[in-house]
Amino acid sequence: MDQKQLAERVPTARGMPMLGLGTWQNSDPEQCAESVRTALSMGYRHIDTAQVYGNEASVGEGIRTASVDREQVFLATKVWYEQLGYDDVIETTRESLDRLGVDSVDLLYAHWPADPYDAEETLSAFDELADAGLIEHVGMSNFTPELLETAQSVSEAPIFANQVECHPLLQQKRLRDYCASNDIRLVAYSPLARGAVFDVPELQEIAEKHGVSEAQVSLAWLREKGITAIPKATGEDHLRDNAESVTLSLDDGDISTIDNIDREDRQINPSFAPDSW
Numbered sequence: 001m002d003q004k005q006l007a008e009r010v011p012t013a014r015g016m017p018m019l020g021l022g023t024w025q026n027s028d029p030e031q032c033a034e035s036v037r038t039a040l041s042m043g044y045r046h047i048d049t050a051q052v053y054g055n056e057a058s059v060g061e062g063i064r065t066a067s068v069d070r071e072q073v074f075l076a077t078k079v080w081y082e083q084l085g086y087d088d089v090i091e092t093t094r095e096s097l098d099r100l101g102v103d104s105v106d107l108l109y110a111h112w113p114a115d116p117y118d119a120e121e122t123l124s125a126f127d128e129l130a131d132a133g134l135i136e137h138v139g140m141s142n143f144t145p146e147l148l149e150t151a152q153s154v155s156e157a158p159i160f161a162n163q164v165e166c167h168p169l170l171q172q173k174r175l176r177d178y179c180a181s182n183d184i185r186l187v188a189y190s191p192l193a194r195g196a197v198f199d200v201p202e203l204q205e206i207a208e209k210h211g212v213s214e215a216q217v218s219l220a221w222l223r224e225k226g227i228t229a230i231p232k233a234t235g236e237d238h239l240r241d242n243a244e245s246v247t248l249s250l251d252d253g254d255i256s257t258i259d260n261i262d263r264e265d266r267q268i269n270p271s272f273a274p275d276s277w
Contacts (some may be wrong), residue, residue: 006043020046022230036062050078060100076107089125114272145178219245
């Protein structure tokens with residue numbers, strides 16, 4: 001696929017392309033900027049970063065130096081949980097925009113629901129940023145259904161998305177059902193389970209059947225479930241392999257096989273994660 005073909009083939013969820021580039025742990029400035037440039041040149045149109053990744057400036061450079069207009073790129077960043085007090089949200093978001101070199105972002109997430117997160121205080125700051133035109137959409141990251149319920153009750157702006165770890169080894173059915181019922185887009189980070197999907201027999205069999213990689217199978221399964229995936233990739237080969245997942249159609253048997261994988265392998269579980277998630 002060329003750039004135009006990929007950009008056209010990736011489905012969107014209310015304006016958000018359902019395949020994007022994640023940049024967690026892509027902290028080398030030159031490599032990060034090049035990864036973003038390469039992804040955009042291939043036809044990716046969704047780039048995800050965060051304050052805590054330490055690479056917003058490099059992501060911004062990659063976008064600026066790519067042959068793609070800023071208006072065509074869905075750009076998301078996240079406010080780190082230590083900065084979720086009202087004043088800190090406002091200040092650090094403006095700093096993020098400066099580092100990214102943009103006037104606004106398409107989606108701003110509250111990164112984790114940990115202290116000093118307070119729904120009313122934090123989300124009132126997000127609402128102010130939205131009213132000022134600095135952010136287009138409000139998102140949560142690593143929120144449970146119960147925490148999303150509270151956020152929706154206090155936020156003036158709709159909760160657009162919830163970004164969580166999700167893949168065939170952590171299928172998040174309860175959260176998927178809640179988000180689908182409440183018009184919240186689910187965005188999957190670590191959608192390849194940090195490489196663990198390559199060693200799953202069920203995924204290996206499906207990949208062999210279709211002549212594709214286990215990564216493509218995992219990404220296609222997420223898309224079939226209505227989930228946006230943002231796999232990290234730095235090299236051109238991995239970027240292209242992930243992109244080719246949009247051409248893979250899983251049949252009902254494939255999807256059933258993946259649905260019935262009897263494992264729960266959470267890769268990301270920090271001490272400040274919410275209870276019962």
